[in-house]
Amino acid sequence: MTAQSLGYNNNRIAISADGNNQPDNHPEAKWPRADPDDWAGTPAALAIIAKLGLQDKLVHFSYNNFIAATAHTTETNYMADGVNGAIERWNFDSTRFFDVPENNNAAIDHLANEIKKSTAKDPLYFVHMGPSEFFYRAVEKIVDDGNKEALGNVYVISHSGYNDNHLRRNAHHTMKETIALSGNLIKYKKIKDQNACEDPSKLWCSNTDFSPYHWMRDHSDPDIKWLFSRTQFHPQNKGADISDAGMVWYLLLGDEDGNPKKLEKFIGNGISPLPKCDDAKFVGIKDFEISQVDSFVKPYKYHSRNAVAIDAVTHKNKFGATQKIFEGNSGTYDITLTTLTEEDGESTYRLKVNDVLIGEFQNPANSPDMAPYSKTFENVSVKTGDVIQIESNTHSNGKIPEGDAYAFARGRWRSISFKCASNCNVEEKDGLLVFEAERFDLKGAWKLGKDTERASGGAYIYFDGDNSYPKVNMNNVISFTFKITNPGAYTIKWTMRQPKGHRGTDKGNDIWIYLSENIGYAKDLQLNHFEKYYGRSDDSFTLNGVAEIHSAGHGWLTGNFPEAGEYTLNIGGRSHGLQIDRFVFFKNMTIDEAQNHIDSISETLNCGIQKSLPAE
Numbered sequence: 055m056t057a058q059s060l061g062y063n064n065n066r067i068a069i070s071a072d073g074n075n076q077p078d079n080h081p082e083a084k085w086p087r088a089d090p091d092d093w094a095g096t097p098a099a100l101a102i103i104a105k106l107g108l109q110d111k112l113v114h115f116s117y118n119n120f121i122a123a124t125a126h127t128t129e130t131n132y133m134a135d136g137v138n139g140a141i142e143r144w145n146f147d148s149t150r151f152f153d154v155p156e157n158n159n160a161a162i163d164h165l166a167n168e169i170k171k172s173t174a175k176d177p178l179y180f181v182h183m184g185p186s187e188f189f190y191r192a193v194e195k196i197v198d199d200g201n202k203e204a205l206g207n208v209y210v211i212s213h214s215g216y217n218d219n220h221l222r223r224n225a226h227h228t229m230k231e232t233i234a235l236s237g238n239l240i241k242y243k244k245i246k247d248q249n250a251c252e253d254p255s256k257l258w259c260s261n262t263d264f265s266p267y268h269w270m271r272d273h274s275d276p277d278i279k280w281l282f283s284r285t286q287f288h289p290q291n292k293g294a295d296i297s298d299a300g301m302v303w304y305l306l307l308g309d310e311d312g313n314p315k316k317l318e319k320f321i322g323n324g325i326s327p328l329p330k331c332d333d334a335k336f337v338g339i340k341d342f343e344i345s346q347v348d349s350f351v352k353p354y355k356y357h358s359r360n361a362v363a364i365d366a367v368t369h370k371n372k373f374g375a376t377q378k379i380f381e382g383n384s385g386t387y388d389i390t391l392t393t394l395t396e397e398d399g400e401s402t403y404r405l406k407v408n409d410v411l412i413g414e415f416q417n418p419a420n421s422p423d424m425a426p427y428s429k430t431f432e433n434v435s436v437k438t439g440d441v442i443q444i445e446s447n448t449h450s451n452g453k454i455p456e457g458d459a460y461a462f463a464r465g466r467w468r469s470i471s472f473k474c475a476s477n478c479n480v481e482e483k484d485g486l487l488v489f490e491a492e493r494f495d496l497k498g499a500w501k502l503g504k505d506t507e508r509a510s511g512g513a514y515i516y517f518d519g520d521n522s523y524p525k526v527n528m529n530n531v532i533s534f535t536f537k538i539t540n541p542g543a544y545t546i547k548w549t550m551r552q553p554k555g556h557r558g559t560d561k562g563n564d565i566w567i568y569l570s571e572n573i574g575y576a577k578d579l580q581l582n583h584f585e586k587y588y589g590r591s592d593d594s595f596t597l598n599g600v601a602e603i604h605s606a607g608h609g610w611l612t613g614n615f616p617e618a619g620e621y622t623l624n625i626g627g628r629s630h631g632l633q634i635d636r637f638v639f640f641k642n643m644t645i646d647e648a649q650n651h652i653d654s655i656s657e658t659l660n661c662g663i664q665k666s667l668p669a670e
Contacts, residue, residue, distance in 0.1 A: 068114035072184035073133035098299035104144035125155040172207035187226040206239040248300030259295040266314040275324030331385020338362035350375035366462035395421035399449035399463030487639040498530035517627040530627035553631030564588035566626035576601035577609035595635040
């Protein structure tokens, strides 16, 4: 890239957009919904970032950012659909994305933390795609926390008077007030309005004329075809508007006059996703170059022990350090460092990535001499080009005499391995299997919801599509694979809830369900295809679940698992609004006994659960 704007040089990017579709009927709300242009503009902006391979530079993205607006429960969350689709297609880090009404405090805190990091060498570029109140609250937090100086290294790009000045509530604030709160430290740039809807040849909006975007529709890359599909949901058929993407275009390409034709040339044959993480292992004496690291002593290669070590004769109680540029694929890894225990001391080891401490540990005492010892640091984000630094020290435990003193351990270590972090396994134990519904790989009209008071883990999934009673829509089928260790017949239940207004009725209460390999049974009938599965609830998530078999009536659903191994549960959307918290499989116990067991189980959100949910 040679034509970036505002001094941008592969720096961090933060974006906040509106796009709310859930009605906001508060008397101070001027419009009940947001402008739907972000439904298409957001995926287009993310496509531009992905085309340039800058996914790791996008450190924050918040959407549906109307402060005080309600979460999506009855209307399709088009913004979430677009965001999650881009994450999946182009390998963005989903933990950096926040659906604001689900937890606006978490989203604001996350942006504030990114602002705090800002320095002259590491500025933050903020693309302003929604009303200013969200940004104002993050700035307010920075000021209150005493980090005001960081705001002088924040660049804001806007193009819209609406975004700068719209007050969703009377007590909200404009961009001008936000800049004033910063002590006028924030660097603000308003580029020309990116719409020009009356002229399809200019800028990024052509209203109901979709012809400038037909190249997306006809593209050979299915992900680009998907971009065109995101323009099709505007209620007035004015989806040919991706104007907010023009700000990202300006920042990254230095062009204030972008348009779909330029975007077509820019996208070319399509977007190649970033390579996914790949396991790797590096041996110290083979793969690390031994060189001097500032403020550390220089280790050496101890070939007879196949280890990197420190000269303890010369350097007592000193730390040495060894570095390597990570040449593997960017990703999230479980990193294991293998050391050697030493009878004369218990050395301390530190792992750093780009000079950030990941973890520290000490070799165990009273271990056999020169025995391998491994320590794993889980869920560490590592990018191609990061500097991996391993530090260790010489140490004496005063147990091995040496002359008139004692011998020292030499901080020996052998290797470091990177294993792609994966979802932790879900296994049945003692005839009981419980897993969060968030574990399903959501697609189609399945969405992630939040209820910190009633849902286990604070989250649940819900079906946001149309009722699908006559047959299964395979576009809305999701699956999850689990492990059975004790074979046998298991009763299958769920904890579910109907949407508000339908609780206790026959609406919003069922799914299609199928156990792969035809191992599902109801009323002694083997189920070799999807069948209806339903329940009823009050305001809580209720343990229940009954299968309804065509021409055979109602019966409890059973999974007959013939042997230990992995099995797959498939569910399809059937009724709009249904909410599912957990699935429960049990054998040799009553449903009341199962209820007592699951009341004491709380599966944590960081264990393979969908990461698009903002943390508390």
